[in-house]
Amino acid sequence: MSETSHGIIYGINGPVIKVRGNYPFKMYEMVLVGNEKLIGEVIRVLETETIVQVYENTTGLKAGETVTPTGKPLTIKLGPGIIGNIFDGIERPLTRIAEETGAFIKRGSSMDNLDTDKLWDVRIKVKQGDTVKPGDIIAEVDETDSVVHRIMVPPYVEGEVIEALNDGSYNINQVIVKVKEGKTIHSLTLVQDWPVRQPRPHKERKHLDIPLITGQRVIDTMFPIAKGGTAAIPGGFGTGKTLTQHQFAKWSNADIIVYVGCGERGNEITEVLEDFPNLIDPRNGKPLMNRTVLIANTSNMPVAAREASIYTGITIAEYYRDMGYDVAIMADSTSRWAEALREISGRLEEMPAEEGFPAYLPSRLSEFYERAGRVENLNGTFGSVTIIGAVSPQGGDFSEPVTQNTKRFIRCFWALDKSLAYTRHYPAINWTSSYSEYIEDLTDWYKENIKPDFMDKRTRLSRILQEETKLLDIVKLIGSDILPEEQKLVIEISRVIRQGFLQQNAYNEQDTYVPLQKQYLMMDTILKLYDRLQKLIPLGIPVSVFRNAGVFEDVIRMKYTIRNDDLGAFDTLNENLNKVLDEIEADYKDAERKND
Amino acid sequence: MNLEYIGLKEISGPLVVIDGVKDASFEEMVEIHVGKELRLGRIIQIEGETCVVQVFEGTQGISLANTRTRLKGKPLKMPLSKEILGRILDGMGRPVDGLGEIFPEKYMDINGEPINPVKREYPRNFIQTGISSIDGLMTLIRGQKLPVFSGNGLPHNQLAVQIVRQAKIQDANEENFAIVFAAMGVKYDVAEYFKESFRKGGVLDRVVMFLNLANDPVVERIVTPRCALTAAEYLAYEKDMHVLVILTDMTSYAEALREISSSKGEIPSRKGYPGYLYSDLASIYERAGIIKGGKGSVTQIPILTMPNDDITHPIPDLTGYITEGQIVLDKDLALRGVYPPVNVLPSLSRLMKDGIGEGYTREDHPEVANQLFASYAKVQEVRALASVIGEEELSELDKKYMNFGRAFEEMFITQNFHEERDITQTLDLAWMLLGHLPKEELDRISPKTLEKYYVSPENEGRQV
Ligand SMILES: Nc1ncnc2c1ncn2[C@@H]1O[C@H](COP(=O)(O)OP(=O)(O)OP(=O)(O)O)[C@@H](O)[C@H]1O
Numbered sequence A: 001m002s003e004t005s006h007g008i009i010y011g012i013n014g015p016v017i018k019v020r021g022n023y024p025f026k027m028y029e030m031v032l033v034g035n036e037k038l039i040g041e042v043i044r045v046l047e048t049e050t051i052v053q054v055y056e057n058t059t060g061l062k063a064g065e066t067v068t069p070t071g072k073p074l075t076i077k078l079g080p081g082i083i084g085n086i087f088d089g090i091e092r093p094l095t096r097i098a099e100e101t102g103a104f105i106k107r108g109s110s111m112d113n114l115d116t117d118k119l120w121d122v123r124i125k126v127k128q129g130d131t132v133k134p135g136d137i138i139a140e141v142d143e144t145d146s147v148v149h150r151i152m153v154p155p156y157v158e159g160e161v162i163e164a165l166n167d168g169s170y171n172i173n174q175v176i177v178k179v180k181e182g183k184t185i186h187s188l189t190l191v192q193d194w195p196v197r198q199p200r201p202h203k204e205r206k207h208l209d210i211p212l213i214t215g216q217r218v219i220d221t222m223f224p225i226a227k228g229g230t231a232a233i234p235g236g237f238g239t240g241k242t243l244t245q246h247q248f249a250k251w252s253n254a255d256i257i258v259y260v261g262c263g264e265r266g267n268e269i270t271e272v273l274e275d276f277p278n279l280i281d282p283r284n285g286k287p288l289m290n291r292t293v294l295i296a297n298t299s300n301m302p303v304a305a306r307e308a309s310i311y312t313g314i315t316i317a318e319y320y321r322d323m324g325y326d327v328a329i330m331a332d333s334t335s336r337w338a339e340a341l342r343e344i345s346g347r348l349e350e351m352p353a354e355e356g357f358p359a360y361l362p363s364r365l366s367e368f369y370e371r372a373g374r375v376e377n378l379n380g381t382f383g384s385v386t387i388i389g390a391v392s393p394q395g396g397d398f399s400e401p402v403t404q405n406t407k408r409f410i411r412c413f414w415a416l417d418k419s420l421a422y423t424r425h426y427p428a429i430n431w432t433s434s435y436s437e438y439i440e441d442l443t444d445w446y447k448e449n450i451k452p453d454f455m456d457k458r459t460r461l462s463r464i465l466q467e468e469t470k471l472l473d474i475v476k477l478i479g480s481d482i483l484p485e486e487q488k489l490v491i492e493i494s495r496v497i498r499q500g501f502l503q504q505n506a507y508n509e510q511d512t513y514v515p516l517q518k519q520y521l522m523m524d525t526i527l528k529l530y531d532r533l534q535k536l537i538p539l540g541i542p543v544s545v546f547r548n549a550g551v552f553e554d555v556i557r558m559k560y561t562i563r564n565d566d567l568g569a570f571d572t573l574n575e576n577l578n579k580v581l582d583e584i585e586a587d588y589k590d591a592e593r594k595n596d
Numbered sequence B: 001m002n003l004e005y006i007g008l009k010e011i012s013g014p015l016v017v018i019d020g021v022k023d024a025s026f027e028e029m030v031e032i033h034v035g036k037e038l039r040l041g042r043i044i045q046i047e048g049e050t051c052v053v054q055v056f057e058g059t060q061g062i063s064l065a066n067t068r069t070r071l072k073g074k075p076l077k078m079p080l081s082k083e084i085l086g087r088i089l090d091g092m093g094r095p096v097d098g099l100g101e102i103f104p105e106k107y108m109d110i111n112g113e114p115i116n117p118v119k120r121e122y123p124r125n126f127i128q129t130g131i132s133s134i135d136g137l138m139t140l141i142r143g144q145k146l147p148v149f150s151g152n153g154l155p156h157n158q159l160a161v162q163i164v165r166q167a168k169i170q171d172a173n174e175e176n177f178a179i180v181f182a183a184m185g186v187k188y189d190v191a192e193y194f195k196e197s198f199r200k201g202g203v204l205d206r207v208v209m210f211l212n213l214a215n216d217p218v219v220e221r222i223v224t225p226r227c228a229l230t231a232a233e234y235l236a237y238e239k240d241m242h243v244l245v246i247l248t249d250m251t252s253y254a255e256a257l258r259e260i261s262s263s264k265g266e267i268p269s270r271k272g273y274p275g276y277l278y279s280d281l282a283s284i285y286e287r288a289g290i291i292k293g294g295k296g297s298v299t300q301i302p303i304l305t306m307p308n309d310d311i312t313h314p315i316p317d318l319t320g321y322i323t324e325g326q327i328v329l330d331k332d333l334a335l336r337g338v339y340p341p342v343n344v345l346p347s348l349s350r351l352m353k354d355g356i357g358e359g360y361t362r363e364d365h366p367e368v369a370n371q372l373f374a375s376y377a378k379v380q381e382v383r384a385l386a387s388v389i390g391e392e393e394l395s396e397l398d399k400k401y402m403n404f405g406r407a408f409e410e411m412f413i414t415q416n417f418h419e420e421r422d423i424t425q426t427l428d429l430a431w432m433l434l435g436h437l438p439k440e441e442l443d444r445i446s447p448k449t450l451e452k453y454y455v456s457p458e459n460e461g462r463q464v
């Protein structure tokens, strides 16, 4: 039989369709399905048929309709107009979709991903006769007032510039530079296409020794993450994954934030859209939206596009990394992506591995997290992609497959704890089961940039907390009254650490973001108090005396009472504490002398 | 399109398989004539000329030979007009109250369409339910989806009725307020109870009831919440109404989904439920909300019974992952005579942060709520200790917590079915209870707020 120009729909099962006919579809090729030309992707090629996952609702599709090949894999457009924007899972612009189709998302929308009419002020950086290689910067555009967009030679182009426009206002499809490579002439515009499932190339990976600073104490001090690192936030429903991710998106010191709402709530995306334009980026005083891009596939949007949204997000992140930026990508939630894989796999009747998830779940997860890293780019700049993935374990049980497999490929584990959330200890990150494997690599940075003993102090805090955990097991059985005073002190100081340091109120103006200097001084104050009390207790002063004097409460409240821009107030606080303690000490010595 | 297909290839549970079908479209409706009887079905899978059809009325009495099937050429659409208010419909939206057909103004696809997040309005308006535990600690917000996690034998129906009766929605009046009630697999007397209470409350003509009762067909149950939400969306977005949607019992709904999935031979995930249970539930719950520039809203209160009171069971678990919080009812509290038996610690309203405090309820509300949660959590610790060492052995401070805990449950959570407390009463009550604890213990409240509101019973000479 001769080859046809397209395939024919044979079977339909939700988002999965079977295609027959003689057209030789390629694996991962993008196709247009049915009369409405719904976007789909080839996910399996068999001898007699081809399986396609459709990125839109398939209601009304008929067997016998055609499936048209596009000849290329699922690609997205990379160019100016991404930042500050919101896209669906395959990079369709939701704002412009809303303009066209109103409040509800209709399917079959085919519009340009990026605005093709908008004129950008382009500064051309190359001239005729220059030789360029992949990644070289040929032009610059002020994409927002926070981000300079560097137009780069695509990774597959190399040669001599034979034509370059002057600086000027151009739309994204304007050819600005022509490059001659052998006999071929490449016409470069402000955009390039990239297949989402393929990592973008770089020169070499770098050691991860700079922290991504988030302003969240339990992260930056206790379980820090490196720029280019990977982290997972697992937790049952309502434990604070999304809020933590939002906090990172707001306050972390990345240049670009890619926020992927993967199978979660519409209102959470709306919240970002409403808040971010009004929030001020602490680094430059500009609206936070100006460095943020949102990818939204909410839980009621088509499930196959959910699977793609993760790749769309990471591809955009890599693209900005290539320009020399530190990019952080938040994926909320990777479990929904894994479940999308499971759903598609189930409809293909593949042999399931654990709990119905396909056997290739671990390899997909590892491929995704592998795309993080700090690198030297092809153009010699340095950039990073930090991945922070939320995990929503079924039943809140961390032994389930997605959490367990994710754990193999990440190096920061911020375990959210239901019982902490129930008692409104936020962020509900459990200090016993969480870990960061970056601490060692980051120690020097903290030493040089904050304080030489930053990490020593951190270690002391975590030792005290460990001791408390042991003591609390005893207290649960016999009450705290009969503990020796030194141990009561451990419990009190741990309370100060938990309530005064680990707990951080995202809704408080001072507490929502805390600079590292203040984090250090808070630790320092707590430990100084502890040291002093450890000396006073052997004099026979019971812990309750200090408690009644309010010293613990004063320290717990320092996060609110000391402003982020008034760190000198720590001296006053410490002096006042010392004064109170001096008095208590003097009183005791007096009393003792009288007794003698 | 007018072809008639005689007979079937296969029957499996609520599903039938038809062969030789031409031109079928996915999710298209079909009419199946069984003798003189007409049943409706929907195509849920196509494989060449073979179609799998779920039959809404069930497959009893169907043989491979006694059917004639016709494709209807369109998906399931609901006839809608404002006349639906005050009507009682079956689980597919067909009138069962003997008041005749509904003259439709328009037909809407029951699956709805996802709201573009760009076009959503973030919900911020407080709905006062008059119930202290809810208003104070897990405030309901207009446009929110806030389910009740309950168990068999617990008074979730009463609670729902009380909420509906007392709910004060800002900007809502008799004209633009409506209730959509969907019963899925509940018993007749439960449906009657709701109807009766709507009648007593004088709101029956503002209610649309969708009834798929326990003895009604299982497949129909799948479309009941979708029909109900289609009606709600129509009233909210086309008729500018504030709509409160009660969906009960989502557990029966999910069980129906499982039954169909297993008839289809799908690979199950946890506890036999299909792998797409999350997406499926989301396609229901995400239909709550407010549209930018619109005047109406859809607020959902789904009710589900947790199998074995297990909150980690897939149904409450996946629901909690989609909804914006949950109100958890507790058997132990109910046994101790607490009504409504709201277990506040696992309960949560995620949207309350933006809908309470200054300008919404009262400026101390966020801190008070936080403190009540924290202090009541501490009560649990103290109780655990007391059960080991005995209450007498507790320290003075711990004894105060015990007292606070009791008072909190007896006075704050406990509330008469007919008692309505406005938010000021609720917050004042909270301060009175916090007075049981020494000021130093109230670490979630700023000194400024303490100054203004804290009263210890000793100072006031008041004994609680
Ligand atoms: N740091 C914090 N400060 C104050 N409140 C917090 C904090 N973290 C979490 N919360 C509270 O917890 C609630 C739930 O958090 P969040 O929505 O992030 O949970 P989640 O883990 O994403 O849940 P789901 O899996 O259902 O999406 C928030 O609405 C907020 O009330």
Ligand SMILES: [Mg+2]
Pocket (backbone or CB within 6 Å): A241, A242, A243, A264, A332
């Ligand atoms: Mg979340």
